[in-house]
Amino acid sequence: MFEKGISQNLILVVILPLALACAIFLYAVPNSNFQLNLFASCQQPALSSHSNSEPEFKILIGILTLPEKYERRQIIRNAYSLQQPAIQNGQIDVRFVFCNLTTDEQKIFIAMEIMTYRDIIILNCTENMNKGKTYTYFASLPHMFPEKQRPYDYAIKSDDDTYFRFNNLVASLRDKPREDVYWGKGFEPMTTDPKNPPFMVGMGYAISWDLVEWISTSEFARNNSEGVEDIFVGMWLNIGEKGKNRYDMREKMYDFHGEEPKDFPPETIAVHMLKLDFTWAVTLRMFDVTNRLESSRLYHL
Numbered sequence: 001m002f003e004k005g006i007s008q009n010l011i012l013v014v015i016l017p018l019a020l021a022c023a024i025f026l027y028a029v030p031n032s033n034f035q036l037n038l039f040a041s042c043q044q045p046a047l048s049s050h051s052n053s054e055p056e057f058k059i060l061i062g063i064l065t066l067p068e069k070y071e072r073r074q075i076i077r078n079a080y081s082l083q084q085p086a087i088q089n090g091q092i093d094v095r096f097v098f099c100n101l102t103t104d105e106q107k108i109f110i111a112m113e114i115m116t117y118r119d120i121i122i123l124n125c126t127e128n129m130n131k132g133k134t135y136t137y138f139a140s141l142p143h144m145f146p147e148k149q150r151p152y153d154y155a156i157k158s159d160d161d162t163y164f165r166f167n168n169l170v171a172s173l174r175d176k177p178r179e180d181v182y183w184g185k186g187f188e189p190m191t192t193d194p195k196n197p198p199f200m201v202g203m204g205y206a207i208s209w210d211l212v213e214w215i216s217t218s219e220f221a222r223n224n225s226e227g228v229e230d231i232f233v234g235m236w237l238n239i240g241e242k243g244k245n246r247y248d249m250r251e252k253m254y255d256f257h258g259e260e261p262k263d264f265p266p267e268t269i270a271v272h273m274l275k276l277d278f279t280w281a282v283t284l285r286m287f288d289v290t291n292r293l294e295s296s297r298l299y300h301l
Contacts, residue, residue, distance in 0.1 A: 055090055055091035056090065057090040057091070057153055057170070057174055058090070058091045058092075058093070058151070058152045058153050058154075059090075059091070059092045059093070059152060059153065059154050059155075059156060059169070059170070059173065059206070060092075060093050060095065060141070060151075060152040060154070060155045060156065061092060061093065061094045061095070061156045061158055061164065061204075062095050062097045062121065062137055062141075062155065062156065062157055062158065063076065063094065063095065063096050063097060063158045063159070063160050063162075064097045064133060064134065064137065064157060064158070064159060064160070065096050065097065065098065065159075065160035066098065066127065066160075067098050067101055067102075067106045067110055067127075068106070069160060070109065070113075071277075072160050073096055073113070073160075075277070075280055076094075076096075076160065076163075077094075077117065077119070079163060079280075079284055079289060080094055080164075080166070082289055082290070082292070083165070083166045083167075083289075090170055090174070092166055092169075092170075093152075094119060095119050095120065095121045096119060096120050096121070096160075097120075097121045097123065097133075097137055098110075098120065098121070098122050098123065098127065099122070099123050099124075099125040099126055099127040099128065099133060099136075100122065100123070100124060100125065100126065100127070101122065102127070110122075121137075121140075121144070123136045123137060123140055124136070124140075129229070130226065130227060130228050130229050131225075131226045132225040132226050133229070134157055134202075134225075134229035134230075134232075134233060135215070135221060135222070135225035135229075135232075136225075137157060138155065138157070138207075138212050138215045138216065138233075139215055139216040139221070139222070140216075141155060141212050141216070142212060142213050142216045143216070150209045151209070152209055152212075153173075153178050153208065153209060154173060154181065154183070154206040154207065154208055154209065155206065155207060155209065155212050156204055156205065156206045157202070157204070157205060157229075157233075158203070158204035159202060159203055159204065159272070161203075161272060161273055161274045161275050162203045162204045162270050162271070162272045162274065163270065163271045163274055163280070163283055163284075164204065164269065164270045165268055165269060165270070165287065168252065168267060168268060168269045169269050169270070172247070172249060172252070172269055173206065176245065176247060177208070177245050178208055178209075179208050179210045179245075180208060180210065180211065180242060180243060180244050180245050181206065181207065181208040181211070181243065181245045181246075181247070182200065182205070182206075182207055182211070182234075182237055182242075182243030182245065182246045182247075183200070183205060183206040183207075183246070183247040183249065184200025184201065184203075184204060184205030184206060184247075184248075184249060184253070185200055185201050185203060185204075185205070185248065185249055185250045185253040185254075185270075186198075186199075186200060186201075186246075186248035186250050187199055187200070187201050187230075188250060196246055197234075197246060197248050198234050198238060199230055199231050199233065199234020199235070199238075200230060200233075200234065200248075201230050202229055202230035203253065203255075203270060203272035203273075204253070204270050204272070205230070205233070207233075207237075207243065208245075211237070211242055211243060214240070214242060215236065218236065218240060220236060220239060220240060221236040221240075224236070249269055251267075252265075252267050252268055252269040252270075253268075253269050253270045253271075253272070254268075254270075254271065254272065255271075255272045255273040256271055256272065256273045256274055256279050256282075256283065259282050261286060263286075264283065264286040264287065268287075271283050
């Protein structure tokens with residue numbers, strides 16, 4: 001039986017965005033060859049003008065989050081769907097990653113989300129932050145795409161308090177090798193060699209698909225999966241002598257630290273520590289996410 005006192009806001013957050021998603025598909029499809037696969041519920045192409053062609057460059061962003069963060073997921077969906085990537089023949093897939101669901105409410109509401117957006121991955125694990133969820137995420141990916149030799153060029157592990165700017169993300173990765181790549185923001189106190197940081201901080205880091213496959217078969221990674229997740233991923237790669245192509249983006253990936261334009265340089269790839277709706281609103285405003293909103297007699301802002 002369902003517990004009493006279910007918030008109406010939870011229901012509204014899950015149901016009402018369907019209409020918004022349809023409107024975005026019909027109105028805001030960017031004029032580019034870039035596929036942004038966030039939603040697929042309206043039977044419209046995923047934000048792309050060339051959905052029938054196979055992309056040459058593909059990124060998976062797995063956002064590790066919790067099932068009950070309905071409102072946060074909707075902010076992220078809206079923010080990413082309104083970006084207009086400008087590269088050619090590329091694709092970014094954004095997926096929200098949970099462990100096993102535990103309540104009747106979660107199973108109903110998240111089933112509705114899956115049916116509406118098709119952007120959720122549920123792993124076979126108990127929800128946690130540093131007890132193996134990141135390992136399970138990477139190790140499970142090859143089994144989710146068994147029919148494809150390399151479904152993505154890179155897989156990113158990200159947090160739900162990180163906002164990526166896709167144009168700059170793609171510009172940073174597109175000219176990099178497609179193998180043995182470890183990319184992100186190097187942990188500064190331990191980075192004596194900027195070209196070889198010992199690990200990338202957990203706000204959002206990318207590894208090439210060959211490293212995803214290596215993690216899925218590595219006994220060392222499996223036996224050392226519990227611990228501070230970003231440090232442990234670096235440890236797997238360091239001890240396994242993997243990820244030799246390392247790229248430290250520390251100057252372009254940073255924690256939220258102010259509300260002035262100078263705090264959000266145009267070369268920004270990602271902003272982290274967006275724990276509050278206020279910090280999300282400031283960040284999205286500074287990057288003019290809503291600048292294409294047309295005037296209408298139906299609303300005033």
